[in-house]
Structures are given as structure tokens and as C-alpha cells.
Amino acid sequence: MRVYLDHNATTPLDPEVLAAMTPFLAEGFGNPSSLHVWGREARQALERARATIARALGTTDKDTVVFTSGGTEADNLALMGVAAAQEERGRHVILSSVEHHAILNAAAHLGRRGFEVSRLCVDSQGLLDPDDVRRAIRPDTVLVSLMHGNNETGVLFPIASVGRICRERGVTFHTDAVQSFGKLPLDVETLCVDLLSLSGHKIHGPKGIGALFIRQGTRMQLLLHGGTQERSRRAGTENVAAAVGLARATELSLQDQEREARRVADLRDRLERGVMAALPDVLRNGHPTERLPHTTNLAVAGVEAESLILALDLAGIGVSSGAACSSGSLEPSHVLAAMGLPRERVLSSVRFSLGRTTTREEIERVLEVLPPIVKRMRRVNAGRIPSAGARA
Numbered sequence: 001m002r003v004y005l006d007h008n009a010t011t012p013l014d015p016e017v018l019a020a021m022t023p024f025l026a027e028g029f030g031n032p033s034s035l036h037v038w039g040r041e042a043r044q045a046l047e048r049a050r051a052t053i054a055r056a057l058g059t060t061d062k063d064t065v066v067f068t069s070g071g072t073e074a075d076n077l078a079l080m081g082v083a084a085a086q087e088e089r090g091r092h093v094i095l096s097s098v099e100h101h102a103i104l105n106a107a108a109h110l111g112r113r114g115f116e117v118s119r120l121c122v123d124s125q126g127l128l129d130p131d132d133v134r135r136a137i138r139p140d141t142v143l144v145s146l147m148h149g150n151n152e153t154g155v156l157f158p159i160a161s162v163g164r165i166c167r168e169r170g171v172t173f174h175t176d177a178v179q180s181f182g183k184l185p186l187d188v189e190t191l192c193v194d195l196l197s198l199s200g201h202k203i204h205g206p207k208g209i210g211a212l213f214i215r216q217g218t219r220m221q222l223l224l225h226g227g228t229q230e231r232s233r234r235a236g237t238e239n240v241a242a243a244v245g246l247a248r249a250t251e252l253s254l255q256d257q258e259r260e261a262r263r264v265a266d267l268r269d270r271l272e273r274g275v276m277a278a279l280p281d282v283l284r285n286g287h288p289t290e291r292l293p294h295t296t297n298l299a300v301a302g303v304e305a306e307s308l309i310l311a312l313d314l315a316g317i318g319v320s321s322g323a324a325c326s327s328g329s330l331e332p333s334h335v336l337a338a339m340g341l342p343r344e345r346v347l348s349s350v351r352f353s354l355g356r357t358t359t360r361e362e363i364e365r366v367l368e369v370l371p372p373i374v375k376r377m378r379r380v381n382a383g384r385i386p387s388a389g390a391r392a
Helices: 015-025 037-056 071-086 101-112 130-136 159-169 240-254 257-278 305-314 334-338 343-347 360-381
Strands: 065-068 092-096 116-120 141-147 172-176 195-199 210-214 282-284 295-300 349-353
Touching: 015 240, 037 065, 037 240, 065 071, 071 101, 071 141, 071 172, 071 195, 071 210, 092 101, 101 116, 101 141, 116 130, 130 141, 130 159, 141 159, 159 172, 257 282, 257 295, 257 360, 305 349, 305 360, 334 343, 343 349
Parallel strands: 092 116, 092 141, 141 172, 172 195
Antiparallel strands: 065 210, 195 210, 282 295, 295 349
8 A cells, every 4th residue: 555645745636627627738728818719718717717716715806816837936926026016115024934945035035135034933833923923023024924834844823813913014914825725714804915825736736836816906016027917917828727727626625625624634633643652752843733634743753754754655655854845955844943943853853744635544554654664763773863852
């Protein structure tokens, strides 16, 4: 049995999504900017997809949805588009220290252009205090960007509380909801966000498609220059088939969403309890309840995460040590380091992320395979790798 528990990196394409996309990969090939019937049919499909995404975000205004090539482009458009459009007001941006690299590296680019970037700290459980945002906002602050659900630990930020603070202070607010979209109910009005990023391949949709919600009236500049596609907010011929796939994946993710979240959370909890019962010195990284239902990050003392991941892979089990875009990096997780965890605990931490296709049988298989592997590795590593310890 092969067991895939790396859904935060990407998810398998749902067959229904592929079926929805297929006509637009073949006979429905028209350019949605063309005036003839082929173009009009493509345009109609694109606008239906746009309306589906808007409804999933709690708005009837489909013109607030801009299709992008994925979450990274959506994040970059949010940060650099707002910064460029509002820099006459100020050049100060606020982030957290545990953001995805799409945000951190875009902010670093802004820093090289003369913007000042403040990174807010989180506590040992990965939580952020909204009052820290309030204290960090200055007269020259033009943007606050905070992720909704962390891709490594699953910890949820209090986005609605921060959104109200930003609205009171007149500061544009963006959230990276790539990991939470489709898993939890999202309403842009309740969250008080001006911008929200999402991605297709995290919800059993295709890769290469995402979207950015842009509230009407938000001052933005273009990131890409070319034609007038996406109402002059994102140049380039739209990927109609992928947009249709994203819309269908969105519809499927909303079906029995609450029940599915409970099911996956139960499997995640079973995995945690089983691992901790079978092995001593295993610690959960991140808050026990304020988190996404499908993610757990465990520190397994006495082993190196990379070695454990490779051993599990040989046993047919796929997990990771953090963000997929950082694979191959020798640097420890910036998320866990920002939580103040000891380096040895960070280096022994493994992420398990479940999805709609995860079954109880698969979790039981992991609980059968993982403990013997860890015990064997601990015997080999005895005296060579320090314990991760129980302290944060």
C-alpha cells in the first residue's frame, strides 16, 4: 500500500475536475478575448468559473476575482501591486515571520526597493497576537499581509480580528489563504480582507492556476504588462481550461465541507495519538486546536527529519519536512525557528498533511510502519543526535 500524506504540497487531480477541463483542452480552445463564437464560448466558461470562485469567497461580485498562474503570483501581485500603487502614502509593510516564501521573498524584493518590512513574531505555538499588528501599524503603513493557515504547522491566524484593525486604520489587508481555501469556510466580508490569494492544486485542482480576490476600490498596479485581460489587472491570455478546473475543484471542496473537515481532523488526531502512544519523545509543533483540520507537524526526537522522510518513502509513505518549494534546502524550517523551537527539534520535525483521498486504512498503515523505522533509526543514532527535548 502506498500512502500519500503530503497534500499541503499538492493534491491529486480529481477525476471530475479533469472531466470538466477536457473540453477546453480540445474543441473549446478559443481565446476568450476573441469576438467570434469560439472566443465567446471560452469567455462564457471563464466568467462562469470566476463567478464560482467569487461565491465561494462570499461575494456576488465576480469582477473581484483575478485569475493568476497560482498562489505565488497572487501573493506577488498583492504585495508589489499595492506597494507600487500606494508608495506616495508610505513605504512600510507588515508581515509575520512565518509567512510562505512567496510572501517573504516578495517582501525582500520590496526591501531592496527602499520599503521597510516589519516581521511580527509568533509565540511558541505559532500564534500571532492581533494587538501586535495594531502596535506595528504606522502612518506610513500601506499593507499588512498575514497567512490564514500555516502551510507547515496548520496554525490559524486571527484574520478577522486583524482585518478589523486594518479597516479601522485605513490600511490595505491581504491574506494568503492557499492552504485554507476549500478546507474551511471563507467569507471575505467576515474576514475583513481587501485581498485574498488561493491556488488550484491544493484542492484537487490543476497546477498552474490560482486567483487573487481584489476588493473593489483597492489601489493596485499591474505586475504583468501586455494586453487588457482580467479587466486590465493581469495581462496574458487566460488559461480557460485551468480556470474551469479550479472552479470545479472549488465546487467539490464545498460539498459537505464541514463533515469532511471533521473526518480529516479525526484521522489526523488518530495519527497523532497513535504515533505518540507508540513512541516516546514525540512532540506536536503548533497550537493543538487553532489549526487546519488536515495538518500536523511532529518532532520525533533522536532522528533527522530528512532521513526519516527517505525511510518512509522507501516504505511507500510520502511526507515532508515543510514547504515543498523549499525542498533541497539545507536550512531548517523558518516557521519552526520563528516559534523559538530548539534547532534539534526543528531538524527532527516532519509534516503530515492529509486530504480528501486519505483513508483510515492508510493512517493505520502509517502507524504500523513508522514506529519500527523510528526505533531502528534511534538505535543507530544513539549518542550522535541530541534529544529534541520537551521544551519549546
